[in-house]
Amino acid sequence: MHVEQHCTGGTMMICTVRQSDGSQSTDGRCMGHAGRAGQTNHSTLLANKIGRLRTNLGPPIYVATSQPERCQCSKGRKILLFVAYCIYAMAAAAEIKIGQVDDVQELHRAGLETVPDRYIREGDDRPGGDNVCALAHIPVIDAGELPRGGDELDKLRLACEEWGFFQVVNHGIEEALLDEMEKLAREFFMLPLEEKEKYPMEPGGIQGYGHAFVFSEDQKLDWCNMLALGVEPAFIRQPQLWPTKPAKFKETLESYSVEVRALCQRLLAHIAETLGLSPATFGDMFGEAVQAVRLNFYPPCPRPELVLGLSAHSDGSAVTVLQQDVSCAGLQVLNKGGAWVPVHPIPHALVINLGDSLEVLTNGRYKSVEHRAVTDGERDRLSVVTFYAPAYDVELGPLPEFVSDEAPCRYRRFNHGEYSRHYVTSRLEGKKTLDFAKIVDHQATAPEEEPCSCN
Numbered sequence: 001m002h003v004e005q006h007c008t009g010g011t012m013m014i015c016t017v018r019q020s021d022g023s024q025s026t027d028g029r030c031m032g033h034a035g036r037a038g039q040t041n042h043s044t045l046l047a048n049k050i051g052r053l054r055t056n057l058g059p060p061i062y063v064a065t066s067q068p069e070r071c072q073c074s075k076g077r078k079i080l081l082f083v084a085y086c087i088y089a090m091a092a093a094a095e096i097k098i099g100q101v102d103d104v105q106e107l108h109r110a111g112l113e114t115v116p117d118r119y120i121r122e123g124d125d126r127p128g129g130d131n132v133c134a135l136a137h138i139p140v141i142d143a144g145e146l147p148r149g150g151d152e153l154d155k156l157r158l159a160c161e162e163w164g165f166f167q168v169v170n171h172g173i174e175e176a177l178l179d180e181m182e183k184l185a186r187e188f189f190m191l192p193l194e195e196k197e198k199y200p201m202e203p204g205g206i207q208g209y210g211h212a213f214v215f216s217e218d219q220k221l222d223w224c225n226m227l228a229l230g231v232e233p234a235f236i237r238q239p240q241l242w243p244t245k246p247a248k249f250k251e252t253l254e255s256y257s258v259e260v261r262a263l264c265q266r267l268l269a270h271i272a273e274t275l276g277l278s279p280a281t282f283g284d285m286f287g288e289a290v291q292a293v294r295l296n297f298y299p300p301c302p303r304p305e306l307v308l309g310l311s312a313h314s315d316g317s318a319v320t321v322l323q324q325d326v327s328c329a330g331l332q333v334l335n336k337g338g339a340w341v342p343v344h345p346i347p348h349a350l351v352i353n354l355g356d357s358l359e360v361l362t363n364g365r366y367k368s369v370e371h372r373a374v375t376d377g378e379r380d381r382l383s384v385v386t387f388y389a390p391a392y393d394v395e396l397g398p399l400p401e402f403v404s405d406e407a408p409c410r411y412r413r414f415n416h417g418e419y420s421r422h423y424v425t426s427r428l429e430g431k432k433t434l435d436f437a438k439i440v441d442h443q444a445t446a447p448e449e450e451p452c453s454c455n
Ligand SMILES: O=C(O)CCC(=O)C(=O)O
Pocket: 294, 296, 310, 315, 322, 324, 330, 331, 332, 371, 372, 373, 382, 383, 385
């Protein structure tokens, strides 16, 4: 493998990795500031000494191959820590044994009347039970009204504070484009298995067709097939994983992603306003934001009361945009009372939820909220989910506006790329991934357990 540095424009290094078989890929990521004349330039120093290990585990991984300790300043130490962390993550990834993971569409096709043990949940983890609040609804926001401020902005503030989830109508994305995306996504999942397997997600991987977030043989599995793709910036794309069938899939996903990106930016500007911040706050901070898409397909399940379509989790994004078909209310959101509230599909509305980045930036004033997907005995379900997050080189931590004597700092500062890596190498387990950033208050007494409620 040969690494070639193209340029170090300020903080971004672009390099081309040539493999011994002659194939090559171009990649870019912040590796520190460019040094002034006569000083060590970390980008140059590391570019000469790194090779990129090809992986599909989220952000690219760089590994120092010799003498990186020559770089002595604190920026250099940070980079070395990052490199050491990456080596650790790679070593962990190399150990992954996930055992037999069936394709759930194939299980459904085989006409099973029961489900394999690996899908069967226990106790509270089962979707049935009395902690589902079928009559409650997440708020609906009219995005067309938001630029006028007033009541709709107040509604948005309340939705962010009380739910972390809302449906958005009048969002400005053409219905025909939403329909086309849904149709092509569905057509992809209907292809024969051998066609879909041309885009395999590696064990422990995060891009391609398969099961993400599976890291061990004893882990419970979700009743779901996924196709996950990095979209922006260009260096996270793995073009070989973008399906060539159905025809038009790629170009439709491109157009769709451009529109959804713009929607995320508009919504983040309004969310900033609801917090009393300048509308440009998040846009300025996020840099070249990371955008990824995941298509989730949940075939009918013979025992829907025993399995989950997708384990409970919060998203590692800043905001997530979820398009769901109108077949059934498979998405459930955990409300403040600890009850699961189904999200009833509104045709052509988009479901928005706040992710972990916004929880950290607002010091917990707005929270990322746990959600999960459940399955149905008769109907399949499809969701097209876009994750929009800060660039990997952005440092996140609570903004000073949200820290005070009454609201002490609850999260440490961290590099968002590190968090993304932590997120994609951890199983989905409620909000556990955010422990990565939480400052533990040893003096706080544990809250008393309250029964869950629909409030
Ligand atoms: O399919 C759904 O409704 C949930 C999907 C989701 O939460 C995700 O992909 O992160």
